[in-house]
Amino acid sequence: MPPSAAHILVLDDDADVAYAATLLLRRHVARVDSLAHPAELPRYLQGCAPDVVLLDFNFAPGQTDGAAGLAALRQLQALPQPPAVIALTAYADVALAVEAMKAGACDFLTKPWDNARLVAAVDQACARRAGAVSAAGDAGDDRALMGDAPSMRHLRSLIAHVAPTEANILVLGENGVGKELVARALHCQSRRAARPFLALDMGALPEATLESELFGHRRGAFTDARHDRAGRFQAASGGTLFLDEIGNLPLPAQAKLLTALERREVTPLGADRAQAIDVRIVSATNLAEDALHDPAVFRPDLLFRLNTIVIKVPPLRERQGDIPQLLAHYLAHYQHHYGRTPRPLDAAALDLLQHHDWPGNVRALRHACERAVILSQGERYMVDDFGVAARVVPVDAAPCATPASLKLDTLERDAVAAALDKVQGNISRAARLLGVSRAALYRKLDKHGL
DSSP: OOGGGOEEEEEOSOHHHHHHHHHHHTTTSSEEEEESOGGGHHHHHHHOOOSEEEEESOOSTTOOSOHHHHHHHHHHHTSSSOOEEEEEESOOOHHHHHHHHHTTOSEEEESSOOHHHHHHHHHHHHHHIIIIIIITSSTTSGGGGOOOSHHHHHHHHHHHHHTTSOOOEEEEOOTTSOHHHHHHHHHHTSTTTTSOEEEEEGGGSOGGGHHHHHHEEOTTSSTTOOSOEEOHHHHTTTSEEEEETGGGSOHHHHHHHHHHHHHTEEOOBTOSSOEEOOOEEEEEESSOHHHHTOTTTSOHHHHHHHOSEEEEOOOGGGOGGGHHHHHHHHHHHHHHHHTOOOOOBOHHHHHHHHTOOOTTHHHHHHHHHHHHHHHOOSSSBOHHHHTOSOOOOOGGGSTTTOOHHHHHHHHHHHHHHHHHHHTTTOHHHHHHHHTSOHHHHHHHHHHHTO
């Protein structure tokens, strides 16, 4: 689900806060609603199913314990298809942040927020709900990493073997293979399963706010630091911290992360003493392993701290025998999700889909299945329903007959392909090079079959 199609609910008793969030987000998403109190939630949910909820945690004057927000969060988590929840509070102490993560929040922000940070948080929440919840059903069960290929059986066996340990794990794989699902499976099968699992896209963190995001800050540490704020290391206390896109972290920021891992402690900005941390680190990157061993790209001492165990997730093209099972699973999932009548898959379509190279891996296959369920009007799913056979005709193949829109599409496709090639497939760097968001770049990759 791209953010531009998302339905957002703002649940906050401060009318000014709700209006500010609505004014900002309605430029980025399809729909924004607001409620003033959790008591309004049951009736609202009877007719609406938001994708992301911005949830305030205190709804009475002088209240700072977050009890009302935690109750609303648990209510949302009990839904058959729970929305992604971003905790929104002016009192972001460590205990409340940890409790919110334990109860299922995917992120937390302090009021007043930074607009770019709020949009980025919503963007990531949309992606995570689509990938880790809607698509997989339950990210912790075996369906999330299904497949009978030897590589997948080995992957599941390796996860089961190393999950109960405290070893830091580095997950390698192309975009769309399910690296976060591997991280969640490691957490769910670990001794930390009852504690928070917190995922953080390192490529989306501005370097200027890296320390505050990771380690937290004290009130007055810098301009606009109006309250103490827990960092991600503190919020994930006792659980697992998943550092996605670790290969995008600039070298100076890598040094700060290394110090925290070496000392097993962090010092919030503005604090005069360090705090011990108790988290297991699972990190992931789409960079090739040899690129990580380049000191100009990644610090060897940090890599040594992160890659006690390396898990490689195979691309879909290397396990084509699993494709029929994946197609059946996702078609059934989206038929149920959209209330569509089940229908068979055409044999010719199955053959083409099974031999398609799937450059976007399982994520691309999932999106193709959703498209087919929405668009198919025949008695069976045909290849055209999946949108994977179309190819952009080169401009110089028929210069006189090529429409202007096709020329623009071709230029866009070439620009995206060139950017990806220049940064060796690194999505965050390609997005920065092109001047678009990661979500926008993913949509362009789907559009052009890259």
